[in-house]
Amino acid sequence: MSGREEVLARLRAARGAPPRVPAEAPRDYRPAGGDADLDLLVDRLTDYRATVHRCAEPEVAEVVDAVLGGRRVVVPRGLPERWLPASVTAVTDDDLSTAEVAAADGVVTAAAVAVAETGTIVLDGTPDQGRRVITLLPDVHICVLRSEQVVAGVPDAVARLDPRRPLTWISGPSATSDIELNRVEGVHGPRNLHVVLLTS
Amino acid sequence: MRRTFLGMPATAPRGVGHLRGEEPFPAAARRGLADPQLRRNLGHATTTIRAKSGAVIGELPDWQALREAGAAIKTDVLARLPELLEQLEVAVTAAGGIVHWAADAVEANRIVTELVAATGSDRVIKVKSMATQEIGLNEALEAAGISAVETDLAELIVQLGEDRPSHILVPAIHRNRAEIREIFLQAMPGVDPSLTDDPPALAAAARRFLRETFLTTRVAVSGANFAVAETGTLAVVESEGNGRMCLTLPETLITVMGVEKVVPTWRDLEVFLQLLPRSSTGERMNPYTSMWSGVTPGDGPQAFHLVLLDNGRSAVLADEVGRQALRCIRCSACLNVCPVYERAGGHAYGSVYPGPIGAVLSPQLTGVEENASLPYASTLCGACYDACPVKINIPELLVHLRDRAPHPKAEAAAMAAAAYVMDRPALYAAAQRAARLSRFAGRRGRGLPPPLSGWTIGRDLPQPPEHTFREWWAQR
Numbered sequence: 207m208s209g210r211e212e213v214l215a216r217l218r219a220a221r222g223a224p225p226r227v228p229a230e231a232p233r234d235y236r237p238a239g240g241d242a243d244l245d246l247l248v249d250r251l252t253d254y255r256a257t258v259h260r261c262a263e264p265e266v267a268e269v270v271d272a273v274l275g276g277r278r279v280v281v282p283r284g285l286p287e288r289w290l291p292a293s294v295t296a297v298t299d300d301d302l303s304t305a306e307v308a309a310a311d312g313v314v315t316a317a318a319v320a321v322a323e324t325g326t327i328v329l330d331g332t333p334d335q336g337r338r339v340i341t342l343l344p345d346v347h348i349c350v351l352r353s354e355q356v357v358a359g360v361p362d363a364v365a366r367l368d369p370r371r372p373l374t375w376i377s378g379p380s381a382t383s384d385i386e387l388n389r390v391e392g393v394h395g396p397r398n399l400h401v402v403l404l405t406s
Numbered sequence: 407m408r409r410t411f412l413g414m415p416a417t418a419p420r421g422v423g424h425l426r427g428e429e430p431f432p433a434a435a436r437r438g439l440a441d442p443q444l445r446r447n448l449g450h451a452t453t454t455i456r457a458k459s460g461a462v463i464g465e466l467p468d469w470q471a472l473r474e475a476g477a478a479i480k481t482d483v484l485a486r487l488p489e490l491l492e493q494l495e496v497a498v499t500a501a502g503g504i505v506h507w508a509a510d511a512v513e514a515n516r517i518v519t520e521l522v523a524a525t526g527s528d529r530v531i532k533v534k535s536m537a538t539q540e541i542g543l544n545e546a547l548e549a550a551g552i553s554a555v556e557t558d559l560a561e562l563i564v565q566l567g568e569d570r571p572s573h574i575l576v577p578a579i580h581r582n583r584a585e586i587r588e589i590f591l592q593a594m595p596g597v598d599p600s601l602t603d604d605p606p607a608l609a610a611a612a613r614r615f616l617r618e619t620f621l622t623t624r625v626a627v628s629g630a631n632f633a634v635a636e637t638g639t640l641a642v643v644e645s646e647g648n649g650r651m652c653l654t655l656p657e658t659l660i661t662v663m664g665v666e667k668v669v670p671t672w673r674d675l676e677v678f679l680q681l682l683p684r685s686s687t688g689e690r691m692n693p694y695t696s697m698w699s700g701v702t703p704g705d706g707p708q709a710f711h712l713v714l715l716d717n718g719r720s721a722v723l724a725d726e727v728g729r730q731a732l733r734c735i736r737c738s739a740c741l742n743v744c745p746v747y748e749r750a751g752g753h754a755y756g757s758v759y760p761g762p763i764g765a766v767l768s769p770q771l772t773g774v775e776e777n778a779s780l781p782y783a784s785t786l787c788g789a790c791y792d793a794c795p796v797k798i799n800i801p802e803l804l805v806h807l808r809d810r811a812p813h814p815k816a817e818a819a820a821m822a823a824a825a826y827v828m829d830r831p832a833l834y835a836a837a838q839r840a841a842r843l844s845r846f847a848g849r850r851g852r853g854l855p856p857p858l859s860g861w862t863i864g865r866d867l868p869q870p871p872e873h874t875f876r877e878w879w880a881q882r
Contacts, residue, residue: 209517371699375696380647381645387579390606393612394646
């Protein structure tokens with residue numbers, strides 16, 4: 207008997223008769239479709255020590271200049287060029303080596319979805335967000351978010367996302383609760399998270 | 407003594423992994439209780455987490471509805487476990503992953519060791535995973551000449567301190583900042599000797615120490631919090647970014663997952679991603695959650711192996727009352743509210759699963775006769791049931807397992823004698839008069855003679871009344 211057949215046979219014997227129809231779980235919690243509160247998102251992000259900048263789309267380059275001016279910045283292939291000021295050395299991720307990504311000071315990306323209630327940004331690897339590694343190794347991550355990408359709660363985000371893409375849910379900078387169960391920012395991921403929330 | 411039949415539910419094998427303690431709970435707990443530093447550290451940590459968790463749970467008006475949904479989804483999973491695992495296998499395979507099945511710890515360790523050996527790497531980086539601790543994977547890899555580097559901060563503290571984990575979520579919860587600083591100074595290669603015990607400084611030391619290892623190791627081993635049967639999506643919930651490092655940088659990723667972690671649909675994650683962070687670290691959302699389906703060309707590991715682990719879970723599933731323990735999402739809320747855990751500490755439970763959930767899960771995974779003291783490691787106060795995000799009725803399970811645990815012969819004899827006496831009114835009256843005499847006999851020690859002394863070690867013998875009810879009634 208192979209491992210597969212053995213495990214399945216054990217579980218079938220243990221479970222007993224299968225249900226004739228799958229049980230329908232009660233879903234009386236708040237469903238997707240609530241109003242996305244941008245101020246709540248800003249409050250949640252700030253609470254987790256992310257820095258929030260609210261500005262119009264043409265001003266993104268100024269924010270990037272203020273945070274990463276004079277530094278080396280990785281950018282995904284699909285990032286709008288107008289978001290980058292002349293003051294940064296932009297390195298486009300054309301299959302950069304891990305060492306090249308790690309050597310950068312920062313990274314600028316767009317996002318897929320943001321959850322107001324939890325202060326979460328989700329990246330899904332589309333061309334304006336790039337490979338997972340580029341938002342992991344540099345110490346500063348600037349993430350540009352359009353207001354229509356902000357949703358109310360977790361169910362809205364799950365409904366919008368494609369599970370077949372690699373997804374990274376980010377809520378504040380890298381942190382740990384491992385020392386006396388207090389949250390301390392800054393372990394292995396980027397220690398500085400800047401969110402640029404575009405006003406429409 | 408025990409025989410395993412092919413295809414029949416089986417408990418986790420002996421001699422491998424970490425589900426059995428070296429001594430019963432009362433003996434191990436006595437050591438924990440005698441350590442004032444441990445009790446201070448645990449009291450401080452659990453008080454902190456209870457307050458944080460309570461505050462963010464209070465923000466959600468639909469918390470009880472989410473618990474109901476979480477419990478119902480997991481109950482459905484257990485009813486359809488074989489079918490959902492087959493569906494998961496199809497979806498993961500279609501997405502470019504390879505699925506392996508391990509009946510127990512020995513098989514899982516062999517599969518992972520062979521997969522690592524095939525890559526030619528003599529080192530793996532690991533994301534904190536209860537399943538791989540349960541099966542003793544690190545020891546198996548070491549025996550094959552492969553070093554396993556724990557990358558979670560608390561796991562690193564435990565590994566460098568040559569210690570044992572004492573909490574599901576925060577394995578080094580029994581250590582305070584000063585002790586962690588000492589461990590780093592003694593065991594972390596290249597550590598700055600002027601390191602302070604400031605938590606950010608300790609976290610930064612771990613960041614420096616592990617950075618090069620992350621960038622140069624070609625194989626990672628992880629657990630999984632959830633696996634979606636319909637899409638083949640795996641999810642790992644973490645805080646530090648060490649999980650992202652392990653799930654993104656290496657060429658090969660091996661994920662070891664208990665079979666009960668499967669959920670039917672993608673949508674089900676909308677429930678568990680709300681329940682888990684608020685119950686575990688007391689955050690609205692943990693800093694990082696990674697999700698992936700098989701292999702993504704050009705992004706992350708290009709070889710993905712999923713090892714589905716039984717190791718006693720089929721035996722738990724076979725008990726219709728006990729199977730609800732398999733709903734557990736490893737949040738550790740029950741540990742943080744348990745008065746027994748807070749005082750005795752996690753090591754007293756002997757298993758990688760401590761606290762109330764450990765007291766009901768470990769005996770079922772091993773067979774209750776091999777962890778017979780654990781169902782008694784509770785006051786049955788019920789705080790764990792209230793805290794559980796998937797509504798596992800832990801007190802009910804404890805009582806159920808106490809019933810199934812082997813009982814001492816003296817207890818059965820005493821109960822049989824009591825039943826005989828209570829059936830016979832004259833004998834009962836005489837026995838009550840005799841009990842009154844024991845007021846004089848028992849005054850010195852308030853204990854019973856052997857073999858009944860076991861019962862009175864931790865309890866005072868009740869003072870018998872001066873008159874029995876029947877005497878008072880007759881004289882009235």
